[in-house]
Amino acid sequence: MEMTSKSVVAKGSVEILQIYKLLQYVREKNKPLIEKMVQMGWSNLINMTEPKQGLGALYQASVDHDEDLVQFLLSLKAHPDIQDKKGCTPVMLAAQLGYYKIVxxxxxxxxxxxxTDEEGKGLLFYCISPSKEHALCLQMALSSNANVNNVSNSGKPLLVFACENAKDCEDLCIRILEKGADPNAVDQLTRCSALMEAAKAGIVKLIRVILQKGGNPNLLDQEGRCAAHFAAEGGFLEVLQVLSAYSADLGFSTSKGKTPLHFAAAGGFTECCRFLAQRGCNPKLKNLEGLLPSQVAKNNGQKAALKALKKAEKMHVKLSAPDAVNPNELWAVTLHDWSCEHEGTLRRAFETLGLDKPVEKVSLETFVSVLNVHRAPVSNENLQRIVKEHDKKLESVINVNEFFKGLKYLQKAFVISSYAPKPAKKKKGGKEKKSAKTATPLPMCTMPPELICRREDTDSAWYIDDPEKIYTNINYCVKTGDLDSLRLAFTQQVPVDIKDQFFKTPLMTACSCGKYQVAKFLISLRADVNAVDQFNWTPLHHACHAGHVDIIEMLVQSRAVVDAVAMNGETPLMRAIESCWFSCVEYLLKTGAKVNAENKRALGETAHHQSTAH
Structure with a gap:
């Protein structure tokens, strides 16, 4: 029988019994009985799938992360492309779990x-996750020519999906781009582009790569928003600067009449407001609610932004006069932004052979040639104006340092250097003066290089679709140590941090019950070691209360917060002391747990007081 990627679902009673028996032997890792069943059982049994979930022998071995067993099954001619009921192949499953050796x-x-699976998602969709293991899976898939322009049935391109997770998967996005992904990939439902998703996260490096690959900064989503709107909303000044360098139109209005200035004003991002107003975003445009950006800033209590916007409004009115002359024309500002963005490349082009130090001056001919070769966003007429400003002595020599400063043709407030962070000034009395509100990109989420599964809903239980549906509580499986059921549940994309009616996650339950192997398994699936229940107890609180020092050690090594504070102010160390677990107390003290943390009891007890009392 010729093997194909289509699943061979067991149908007859004998076939069904045999495939379940084979799956049992696979779970037990019983090679002799597996080989015997494959040889003497139903024809092509090794490539059959059970009728409920569509699980096969190779799929099960991949779930179990058993490389030796996977190799054994492949030697018995197991087909690597058998798909389950959802169209998922073993390699997709292995990639989703970060099992790079099995991939x-x-x-x-x-x-x-x-x-692709039934949702139209190929292997690369399963590789998008923030861990070294997933990065290795992605690299292998890319090296095997997986489709970087895969679009799911819902209309979401791979690159857009990856950029939605850009905060944690920046390098993966860049690798996909370098392998030929369309930089202008757009979600067919939302019309949101990969560049817009990267702008939402404020990932400058990724935005640069997208633009360098030909990404269009002026694409609009279904609400008329462009990348600049998202950058302004997040207060990402550097992103706006990069967009301007690539000739982005920063003055677009959304379907609700909001310009990027409205978004920056709402967030109180003063420097973003100043930059946008300088780069062509009209401060006098009202949104559909009839509000100017300055009014939005005022309504949101953003005083510094309001001041900057009022100043921009006055300048706009002044330049709108019939005889007004703009000393900072938009083309000149764009050229300056472009030159600053590409300074390194341009300086290398200006260099001549034989020089050991950076070039300060170049000939007029070289200067014009380099700018033309690198497609500077300036017309020949305006380029001559730039040359004239830099060569007033008619020596046919251009000082490139002066060109990059931009002060020969722009006022100081308009050049990029004016946006550099300034040292904090001190008022009389030694108190530091608070600077105007600016945005700081959110910190990158540090995650253990392990596994991750995703799920969109928040069901509190998973089920096995037997003739009579049997619902199994996740935390019951934790208490009984049923790893097989847990593994199956999570491969069906039940959230690893799902909470029960008492707001306990599976990891909290494992810590309370002392189920070390279960806790280890959950942490390997990227369970949140700092999740909290209704009393703000973390898994570490539960482990300390129950006195499981081995689990405490594992949690701490997995970056659990040692001094996490519960609702009543108690730390894990206090829980260990109250429960009289000396070994736990000793270990926590060695890790640097604070003994002077104070709880919220009437006496304001510290861990030191508690230990003394006990």
């Missing part, structure tokens, strides 16, 4: 990396 084995045995 390698399957690709080595010619797993088809271009197959």
């Amino acid at each position: 390698y084995l399957l690709i080595k045995h010619r797993a088809n990396v271009t197959l």
